[in-house]
Amino acid sequence: AYVTDCFDPLTGNMHVAPDAGVAFTRTLLERFGFGDRWAFWDAAADRSHGLTREQTVALLHDARLVITLAAVNRVPRGAPTQRKLFIDIDPTFTQIRVAQGDRDLVAVLGEHDVHFTIGENIGTAGCAIPTERFAWRPTRQPVATELWHPLPSDPAAAFTTIGRWEEQRRDVHFAGEVYSWRKRTEWMKFLELPVRTGERFCVAMDVDKIPSDGDLLRQHGWEIVDPIAVSGDAAAYQEFIQRSKGEFTVAKDLNVRLASGWFSDRAACYLAAGRPVVNQDTGFGRVLPTGKGLFAVRTLDDTIAACGSIAADYEGHAHAARQIAQEYFAAPRVLTELLSVV
Numbered sequence: 557a558y559v560t561d562c563f564d565p566l567t568g569n570m571h572v573a574p575d576a577g578v579a580f581t582r583t584l585l586e587r588f589g590f591g592d593r594w595a596f597w598d599a600a601a602d603r604s605h606g607l608t609r610e611q612t613v614a615l616l617h618d619a620r621l622v623i624t625l626a627a628v629n630r631v632p633r634g635a636p637t638q639r640k641l642f643i644d645i646d647p648t649f650t651q652i653r654v655a656q657g658d659r660d661l662v663a664v665l666g667e668h669d670v671h672f673t674i675g676e677n678i679g680t681a682g683c684a685i686p687t688e689r690f691a692w693r694p695t696r697q698p699v700a701t702e703l704w705h706p707l708p709s710d711p712a713a714a715f716t717t718i719g720r721w722e723e724q725r726r727d728v729h730f731a732g733e734v735y736s737w738r739k740r741t742e743w744m745k746f747l748e749l750p751v752r753t754g755e756r757f758c759v760a761m762d763v764d765k766i767p768s769d770g771d772l773l774r775q776h777g778w779e780i781v782d783p784i785a786v787s788g789d790a791a792a793y794q795e796f797i798q799r800s801k802g803e804f805t806v807a808k809d810l811n812v813r814l815a816s817g818w819f820s821d822r823a824a825c826y827l828a829a830g831r832p833v834v835n836q837d838t839g840f841g842r843v844l845p846t847g848k849g850l851f852a853v854r855t856l857d858d859t860i861a862a863c864g865s866i867a868a869d870y871e872g873h874a875h876a877a878r879q880i881a882q883e884y885f886a887a888p889r890v891l892t893e894l895l896s897v898v
Contacts, residue, residue, distance in 0.1 A: 566788045568762065574598050578605045584790050621898060627664045639898050642668040643695060647675025647816040648685050652730050655686035665690055670898055675816035676843045683839075684731070685814050694843070695894050697821035698887035699828045706830030706878055707798045709870060714756035714779060715834070715863070716796065717805040718786055718822060721761040721769065728810055735810040740769065742806035742836060746856055749804070750777030753863045757804060760786040760796065797825055802832035802866060802877075804859065815839030828881035832873040834862045844884055849876030 562574040578596055582605070585594050595607040595615070604612060616622065617634035624631065624642045627650075633640060642665060644650045650673070653661050665671060666689075676694035677683040725737040750757050758779035764770040770780055786796045797803075803826040811818040818838045826833050827850065837852035846852050851862035866873045883889075 566784065568784050574605075580788075580790075582606070587790075621895075624664075624668060627661055630664055630667065633667065639670070640668040641894075641898055642671045644671065644673035644675070644692070647673045647678060647818050648810045648814050649728065651675075651678060651685050651687060651692070652728060654690065655688050655730075662689065672894065672897075675811070675818050677815055677817035677839045680842075683815060683817075685816055693897060694817075696819065696843075696890055697824045697885060698890040699821070699824045699881060699885045701828045701878075701882050701886045704794070704798070704825060704828035704830075704881070706874065709874060710799065710801070711870075712756070713799060713801040714758040715802050715804040716758045716760065716800040717803050718760040718783055718793070718796065719805070720783075721759075721763045722766060723808075733813075735808075735813060737808060737810065739806055739808055740766075742809065742812070746804075746806070746859060747772070747776045747778075748856060749859060749863075752856070752860050755801070755863055755867070758800075794825075794829075797822075797831065798829045800826070800831055801870075802826065802834065802873075804834045804863075806836040807838045811838040812836055817843060819844065824881060824885040827877045828885065830874045830878040832866050832870075832877045834859060834866075845880060849873045849878075849880050 562572055562577055563570055564572045564576040565580045566576050574596065581594065581596065585591075592606050595612040596605040597603075597609065597612060598605070607615065616631055619634060619638060622631055622634070622638060622640045624640065626643075626645050631640075650661070654665065671690045671692055672695040673692045674696055675685070675692075676696065678685045678694075679687045679692045719739070721743075722740050723737050727737055728735040749755070756779065757777070758781060759773070760781045760783040762783055763773055763780050773780060785792070787793045803823055805820075805823065807818060810816075816838055817840050819835070819840045823833045823835055832849050832851070834851045834853055837854050841852045844850060851865075853859045853862055
């Protein structure tokens with residue numbers, strides 16, 4: 557990994573030294589018995605963490621399969637029999653960049669034998685997202701459902717979510733249309749939810765970076781908590797999800813209007829925790845069951861109706877959410893299907 561691309565989980569800052577991220581990784585992996593069986597190479601300082609540099613080079617050369625999650629680093633091919641698999645976690649954006657001739661991205665993708673995307677509608681009939689150069693296969697976020705034990709429900713709990721309020725990427729231009737990269741724009745469509753439903757809604761997001769936005773949300777009954785306090789520790793992140801009533805969240809305009817089928821790993825964890833999910837519609841209803849435990853919504857009225865349905869039979873929706881996670885996101889099922897292609 558390159559030091560200029562590192563993320564500090566304790567501050568939320570990007571492009572920083574890797575020390576905090578390395579400490580976070582070591583603590584998390586030791587919790588599950590991995591010890592030093594992981595590797596991080598700080599290219600700027602030429603310093604290795606976990607496995608030694610020699611062990612890492614040997615591992616990457618001898619591995620039968622190398623999986624690249626997103627396009628941050630380039631890993632040279634190892635032994636002649638090695639297969640390389642790419643998983644796109646930025647659906648729509650990735651495919652449009654390829655179509656518009658992003659040479660660096662095309663070069664990275666061209667080094668892989670098989671290409672998957674979590675935008676499960678990409679490449680299917682009725683989806684306008686370009687698929688030039690590469691054959692994109694669908695996959696989804698694998699979740700260790702056995703680690704997400706549902707807790708007893710709390711009628712006073714809030715619908716929550718975790719994330720960034722305002723992304724800094726520029727808008728995307730494609731096929732004569734302009735697509736916003738800003739989730740903030742989508743959130744503003746649902747300002748009246750707390751008043752209209754009588755439910756609590758809490759976002760663990762950096763809303764107060766724009767003070768007027770924080771004031772506006774609170775005036776409409778929204779609760780705001782520090783996202784770093786929630787996500788800077790893996791156990792705190794899990795507990796925050798488990799103690800929620802469910803998740804309500806929006807998606808990027810790009811995935812909504814082009815119906816990529818995007819669905820987040822965070823939402824999959826809510827489902828695994830037996831917490832219903834109400835998510836802005838990206839077309840994921842083509843591959844996932846909706847209407848019980850999981851809702852795809854487009855308008856404020858859709859969302860109000862979904863919250864009313866959940867309130868009328870919370871335990872039924874909670875049970876359905878857990879079932880969806882076990883049937884569609886459980887790691888053995890997802891990874892077996894993925895590896896069968898390779």
